[in-house]
Amino acid sequence: MAAENYGFAFDPDGLARALALLRRYLGARPASAASERPLPATLPEDGLGELETLEALAPEVLGGAARLGDPGMFAHMDPPTPWITWATTLWNAALNQNLLHPDTAPSAREIERRAVAWLAPFFAMEGGQMVAGSTLANLTALWAAREVRGVEEVVASEAAHLSVRKAAALLGLRFRAVPVDRGQRLQAQALGDVRNAALVLTAGTTATGAIDPLECGEEAAWVHVDAAWAGALRLSGRYAPLLDGIEYADSVALSAHKWLFQPKESALVLFARWPEARQAISFGGGYLSVPNVGVAGSHGATAAPLLATLLAWGRRGVAARIERCMALAEELASLVRTHPELEIFAEPSCGVLAWRPRGIDDLRGLRARMRGAFVSLAKIDESLWLRSVAANPMADPALVIEAVLAAGS
Numbered sequence: 175m176a177a178e179n180y181g182f183a184f185d186p187d188g189l190a191r192a193l194a195l196l197r198r199y200l201g202a203r204p205a206s207a208a209s210e211r212p213l214p215a216t217l218p219e220d221g222l223g224e225l226e227t228l229e230a231l232a233p234e235v236l237g238g239a240a241r242l243g244d245p246g247m248f249a250h251m252d253p254p255t256p257w258i259t260w261a262t263t264l265w266n267a268a269l270n271q272n273l274l275h276p277d278t279a280p281s282a283r284e285i286e287r288r289a290v291a292w293l294a295p296f297f298a299m300e301g302g303q304m305v306a307g308s309t310l311a312n313l314t315a316l317w318a319a320r321e322v323r324g325v326e327e328v329v330a331s332e333a334a335h336l337s338v339r340k341a342a343a344l345l346g347l348r349f350r351a352v353p354v355d356r357g358q359r360l361q362a363q364a365l366g367d368v369r370n371a372a373l374v375l376t377a378g379t380t381a382t383g384a385i386d387p388l389e390c391g392e393e394a395a396w397v398h399v400d401a402a403w404a405g406a407l408r409l410s411g412r413y414a415p416l417l418d419g420i421e422y423a424d425s426v427a428l429s430a431h432k433w434l435f436q437p438k439e440s441a442l443v444l445f446a447r448w449p450e451a452r453q454a455i456s457f458g459g460g461y462l463s464v465p466n467v468g469v470a471g472s473h474g475a476t477a478a479p480l481l482a483t484l485l486a487w488g489r490r491g492v493a494a495r496i497e498r499c500m501a502l503a504e505e506l507a508s509l510v511r512t513h514p515e516l517e518i519f520a521e522p523s524c525g526v527l528a529w530r531p532r533g534i535d536d537l538r539g540l541r542a543r544m545r546g547a548f549v550s551l552a553k554i555d556e557s558l559w560l561r562s563v564a565a566n567p568m569a570d571p572a573l574v575i576e577a578v579l580a581a582g583s
């Protein structure tokens with residue numbers, strides 16, 4: 175039987191239809207996700223066929239989706255993605271390379287090496303690998319720290335991401351939290367003994383975007399910088415100095431599906447001494463002709479859309495988009511600062527702003543009443559704040575302010 179008959183061949187009409195549906199939904203205002211034809215409760219015995227399936231799923235998959243590039247979207251660390259990544263992700267799906275094995279990814283492994291080689295120097299790192307998110311990047315880095323330096327403890331600030339505690343638990347390492355200062359930065363003088371510890375410093379905390387003092391902890395057995403969010407600033411000549419000190423780290427985590435505008439799941443874990451770290455996290459044997467490096471087994475070519483974006487935009491182009499986001503956060507901050515009914519937690523250092531209307535206790539209710547714009551919530555020192563993350567270069571700060579004021583009145 176020919177590939178066409180099995181549904182594996184290139185089908186120009188089907189693919190054109192898929193693109194047409196995508197285009198229609200991107201152009202239309204958010205429709206209700208209610209489909210005229212609800213999905214069957216159980217696996218159907220007979221299939222609808224591909225074209226019917228596209229029509230049946232479009233209201234759910236496309237119509238029901240959050241629109242991360244809308245002007246009111248100023249909430250989470252999830253960016254809209256550029257179309258070059260849509261195209262290359264389609265290539266990925268069609269080719270389905272598996273980077274576990276050179277036979278099933280003869281060129282994709284090289285593309286990943288290239289993407290890593292392009293980005294690692296901005297952090298003074300030697301190499302590393304792509305992983306499915308910074309949760310896994312943090313786990314991989316701390317795993318290497320345990321193997322290479324025999325660390326017994328993971329030390330991080332109270333404001334560190336929960337994935338750091340999770341990694342410590344998975345690796346059987348003690349976790350110790352260090353207090354933060356008023357700006358949510360790790361208090362270097364409260365570090366304690368870190369000679370047997372992996373010290374995790376955060377570059378851009380999830381709640382407020384605080385950047386820990388990145389030169390501290392010289393005596394730590396291993397220093398890992400969780401730059402999941404703010405690491406991308408290293409590509410901007412203007413903002414790179416905010417992360418000075420990162421070059422002394424033993425390892426760095428960076429989520430490309432945050433401020434490098436990549437589709438999920440795209441992140442990097444980078445190491446100052448890659449051959450040593452790679453050796454520590456490698457398993458060989460069996461049917462594998464090359465060792466399996468890192469936590470994942472089979473994994474795909476997420477480097478292709480990343481490399482495509484970097485090639486299409488160049489460093490300057492990436493920096494311009496991130497700088498635009500930084501400007502939007504500044505603009506939002508200045509609107510909040512000058513409005514008598516609003517208060518700000520701190521000036522935004524890397525595109526994350528915590529703010530709220532004065533005298534409103536029920537911020538959850540306020541958020542639920544908002545129309546046309548989105549914010550997220552963050553708990554800081556037991557107090558709830560609205561949180562706006564500048565991940566969307568098309569966001570409109572005035573729209574967000576308007577929506578919050580309307581919902582609060």
Ligand SMILES: *Cc1c(COP(=O)(O)O)cnc(C)c1O
Pocket residue numbers: 251306307308309310335337376377378379380400401402403429441
């Ligand atoms: C988002 C984030 C993580 C987790 O990254 P994922 O890519 O969501 O797994 C870890 N640390 C910080 C500081 C983050 O902002």
